[in-house]
Amino acid sequence: MYLAHGAASYILNEAVQKKKISKLNGHEQLVVAILTILFGILPDIDLAILTVTPIPTFAHHSVITHSILFYLSLWLLLNLLFFVLKKILNKKGRKMLNDELLNIIQYSFIISTLSHLFLDILFSHSAIFFPLKKQITILGNVIKTNYFAQYMFTPPFACEVIIILFFLLILYKKYIKRRKIATNIFKLLIAISCIYLPFTIYMNLNTYNYSSHFRNGERIYDADYDRIQDSRDADTDNDGIDNIQEGDKKKIAQFAKRISANKYFASNRQQNIWESIKYNSGAFNSYRIISQAYFEQNLAIEPVLKEYEQKRYNTNSYTQYTPSPILLYEYFADNGYLYNLDTQIESGSIFFILTNDKMVNMGIVLDSETFVTVLDTDKRVVTHTKDNMQRAYPNCVIKAVNSYY
Numbered sequence: 001m002y003l004a005h006g007a008a009s010y011i012l013n014e015a016v017q018k019k020k021i022s023k024l025n026g027h028e029q030l031v032v033a034i035l036t037i038l039f040g041i042l043p044d045i046d047l048a049i050l051t052v053t054p055i056p057t058f059a060h061h062s063v064i065t066h067s068i069l070f071y072l073s074l075w076l077l078l079n080l081l082f083f084v085l086k087k088i089l090n091k092k093g094r095k096m097l098n099d100e101l102l103n104i105i106q107y108s109f110i111i112s113t114l115s116h117l118f119l120d121i122l123f124s125h126s127a128i129f130f131p132l133k134k135q136i137t138i139l140g141n142v143i144k145t146n147y148f149a150q151y152m153f154t155p156p157f158a159c160e161v162i163i164i165l166f167f168l169l170i171l172y173k174k175y176i177k178r179r180k181i182a183t184n185i186f187k188l189l190i191a192i193s194c195i196y197l198p199f200t201i202y203m204n205l206n207t208y209n210y211s212s213h214f215r216n217g218e219r220i221y222d223a224d225y226d227r228i229q230d231s232r233d234a235d236t237d238n239d240g241i242d243n244i245q246e247g248d249k250k251k252i253a254q255f256a257k258r259i260s261a262n263k264y265f266a267s268n269r270q271q272n273i274w275e276s277i278k279y280n281s282g283a284f285n286s287y288r289i290i291s292q293a294y295f296e297q298n299l300a301i302e303p304v305l306k307e308y309e310q311k312r313y314n315t316n317s318y319t320q321y322t323p324s325p326i327l328l329y330e331y332f333a334d335n336g337y338l339y340n341l342d343t344q345i346e347s348g349s350i351f352f353i354l355t356n357d358k359m360v361n362m363g364i365v366l367d368s369e370t371f372v373t374v375l376d377t378d379k380r381v382v383t384h385t386k387d388n389m390q391r392a393y394p395n396c397v398i399k400a401v402n403s404y405y
Contacts, residue, residue, distance in 0.1 A: 001119045002151075004160040007167035008119055009040025009112035014170065016111055020104050028101050035105055039112030043071070043120075058229045059221045061120065067130035071113040078109055123156045125212065125219050134217035143201060144209035146282030147295060153281040155204055158197040165190045203281040208264045213298050223298060231295075234303035242307075243299035244331065249348030252293040256348075256364040256372040259289065263380040271376070284381050286362045286374045287325040290350055293364065305331065329359040332401050341365075341386070341398040351400040353393050360393060365400060 013036045014021065021029055046065035050057045064070050082102045089097060120126040123143055125135035143155050151157050169186045172178075213220040213230070223230055224238035234242050269279035279285070284292070294301045305327040306320050312330065315321065322330075329352050332338050341351055345365055353361040353373075363373025363384075370383050375392045390396060 001122070001124075001156055001160050004163040004167075005044070005116045005119060006037035006040040007164050009115045010036050011163065011167055011170065012115050013108050013111045017104055017107060020100065024101060024104070032101070032104055032108060036108045036112050039109050040116055042113055043116045054227075056222065056227045056229070061124070061126040062130075062133070062135065062219065062221070063127070064130050066117065066120065066126050066128065068114065068117060068128050069130065071110065071117070074113075075106070075110045078106055082106060122159070125214075127218075135214075135219050143204050145211040146204065146207055146209045147211040147292060148288055149204075149207070149282030150280045153200060153203065153277070155197060155200045158193060158200045162190065162193045162197065165193060200281070203265075203278070206265045207278075207282040208259055208262070208284065208292065209282065210292070210296065220298070230298055231300045232303050233300065234307050236298055236300070242304045243294060244301050244304045244328075246297075246299055247294050247348075248297060249346050251297055251348070252350075252364060253348035253366055255293045255296050256289060257366055259284070259292075260372050260381050260383045263382060266374040266378045266381045268374065268376050268378075284374060287328065289372060289374070289381065290328070290362065290364060291324070301328070325362060326359065329362070337401045338399040339402045341400045345400040345402060349400045349402065351398055353389060354397045354399065355393050355395065360396070361389075 010033060013032075021032060024032065043066055044060070046060045046063060047057050049065070050060055050063070055063060060066060082105075085097060085102070086094070086099065117126065117128050121128060121136050121140070122138050123140050124145070125137045125140055127133055127135050129136065146154070165186065169183075169190070172182065172186065211231075213223075221229055222233070223236050224233070226233070226238055230236045236243060237246070239246075265278050265281070265283035266285065267275045267278035267283035268285055269276045291301055302324060305324050308331050309315060309320060309322050309327055310317075312334070313322070320327075328350075332350070332352075338352070339345070345351070345368075347365060347367055349365045351363055351365055351371065351373075352359050353363075361373055361375070363371050365371055366383065369385055371386065371389065372381070372383055373389065374381065375384065375388070377392075386398070389398065
């Protein structure tokens with residue numbers, strides 16, 4: 001999760017220490033509230049700390065600052081600090097930092113930091129038992145992260161919205177004059193969010209979700225340790241050969257066969273709102289099937305295509321202007337890898353459908369009679385024959401990548 005750590009820590013702390021907090025005066029309650037929110041986001045301070053270390057920031061869930069042991073140790077040090085303060089403060093200081101306030105702050109710290117770690121492992125993976133490297137998750141192996149989904153269409157986002165709305169409702173009831181209409185609006189938004197959550201779970205369970213690689217329980221962020229996250233690295237094994245040219249066609253074919261058998265959601269987002277929702281939830285189109293097939297081998301193709309666009313069009317920008325499907329076709333065409341589809345094409349080869357010399361679709365060859373692609377009428381990923389594709393695209397030409405190594 002990204003946004004709800006501070007809000008969640010505040011809600012939990014208010015629930016656990018409600019009676020104690022209610023006995024504090026208004027200023028003290030405000031101090032506790034602010035500190036609780038800060039404690040809730042404290043573990044993510046490692047994103048700043050890691051910028052001055054050899055460890056890249058994308059690996060922050062695998063270091064000590066996201067471990068239970070680290071925050072239990074800090075909590076004990078905080079207890080020691082408060083014990084010393086109680087001994088050295090004079091009457092004025094003791095009145096300002098009384099025992100009740102210090103005790104509440106102590107427990108706010110451990111409640112907030114541990115709630116952060118809990119939310120981190122709710123849907124994602126984190127090494128909370130560091131120095132053990134194994135990364136733990138609660139629901140992350142069931143509700144997995146989709147490689148293509150927009151974050152606002154995912155279960156973690158829905159949970160964050162619910163948490164933040166409850167947080168705002170609590171603040172509203174506590175500090176603002178109540179208006180019936182405002183209360184009803186909050187309740188309506190929370191109700192909508194609670195309906196949206198199971199909807200996102202349904203979408204997640206009907207899309208193919210795999211966006212992380214693991215080795216012996218440890219998430220692999222950077223296989224070649226070049227400080228470039230693998231999903232952004234055009235050469236993940238640092239051997240001088242770009243990822244597209246290292247794809248194992250046998251594994252590509254096996255992946256395509258597997259996803260077509262499971263009939264995951266497919267979508268061409270231009271058709272209607274429902275298709276757009278499916279697309280933003282991570283449903284496959286033809287290009288995404290190919291991209292995911294490579295990513296299964298930890299070979300992200302998007303960084304290769306971005307570099308290719310910069311060279312081909314002489315662009316110097318962080319923004320990719322040409323759609324990835326077009327770049328993929330141009331990449332193979334410019335390198336002379338495309339041949340007319342025939343019985344000699346290997347299983348696992350990529351193919352492109354052209355009408356009037358314009359690329360209109362693509363897919364993966366399973367055998368001479370079977371192909372995996374998403375046609376405009378497909379609602380789920382299924383296999384197609386050559387005749388199916390030619391009926392969908394009359395007078396088309398089909399070219400395949402015969403070899404790239």
